[in-house]
Amino acid sequence: MTLKAPTHHISAQPGEIAKTVLMPGDPLRAKFIAENFLEDAVQVNSIRCMYAYTGTYKGKKVSVMASGIGAPTMGVHAWELYNLYDVENIIRVGTTGAIHDELKIGDLVFALGACYNTPYADQYKLSGTFSAVASYPLLRDAVDKADQMKAKYMVGNVYSTDIFYPEYDREENERWSKMGVLSVEMETAALYIVAARAGKKALSILTVSDHVMTGEKVSADIREKNFTDMMKIALEIAE
Template identity: 70%
Template sequence: MTLKAPTHHISAKPGEFAETVLMPGDPLRAKSIAENYLENVRQINEIRCMYAYTGTYKGKPVSVMAHGIGTPSMTVHAYELFKLYDVQNIIRVGTTGGISPELKIRDVVIAMGACYDTNYINQYNLKGTFSAIPSFSLLRKAVESAESLGIEYKVGNILTTDIFYPEDKNSQLKWKDMGVLSVEMETAALYIVAAAEKKNALSLLTVSDHIITGEKTTAEERQSSFTNMIEVALEML
């Protein structure tokens, strides 16, 4: 199958995405980022409400696009952005559930690696176990950006899972004994696609709830108030 842009999932024309795309899961967070941080904004996608925008931040071009929930949605959009739109860098700006006692609500996590229980990697027919890691250049920029802004952060390993409601309620907590900080549903898949396409990827995450303490933020907070990770991402440009 020969792919070309626009696609069934992205209606933007070639050249309408910047080289760097920020990707939250929530379409309303994408809209909020575009409206509150970017200048000269234009909407370039609304298929399936996966809103995408391109504008500038401090004069530098940047795009923002929602990726939805889970590995399938993330990989479809990331693959097409890398493959068809010449996107070089995808920075996920999403939420994560804390499992480490070191974390508290609203902490920023920079994902240095992603353990996973998704089968997405199987299509590559590797004879071993692939390590899902980010691009070091983006990781270094994120740390430098956070420190320049005075924003506290944690760098470490996270877990990407395909299961939001596990039958074994303790299954995700077992990962904390291996130093895993938090759990979410997309990062490992993003890192795998980026590696296969020889592009760059990083996940900046905000702790929206904590599995141990039971604390959680509201949907409204997740859409509009997780500003620290967004500012870190934008200052990386």
């Protein structure tokens, strides 16, 4: 079977999605980015409310599309964007729960790598454990831009988990923290794995929305609309 765009999950026609796509998990954050940062933005997908828009930012064609929650939905959408829409760069702009003592609400996390418990990479039947890592050119440009903006950030490992509500082992995040992992989220590992297989670029720029260890958190409305530094950095480095 030959696959081609549009798909069951993305209704955009070939050519309607830019080479660089920003991917928040939240569809309303995708809408917020399109309405507040893109010029002449046009909605190109609404299937399952995974809103996607294409417009321009400082003269560059850029798309933004929601990924939804977790590895499976990120994997589906990223795979189709890379393989069927000729996307070259996906930059995740999402929220994350801090497990590192030095991270505060609103700080940025650049995911150099992603530890994970998802079986997503099992499909490739590798004889060892795959390291899910960012594309260095995107990471370098993002860090440089963050320095110019004087944004507070850390670079390092995140933990991508399939389990939001653990049934038994509630100390797991503490053990990951002892290994230097910065924060917990659900999509980065799948994105990096799909990008590696497709030979494309990927980066996760995350904003701390809560601290797992202290219980501090912010509202959904703040998560949707207030964490703009990661959006600006991603748009500035879009190719």
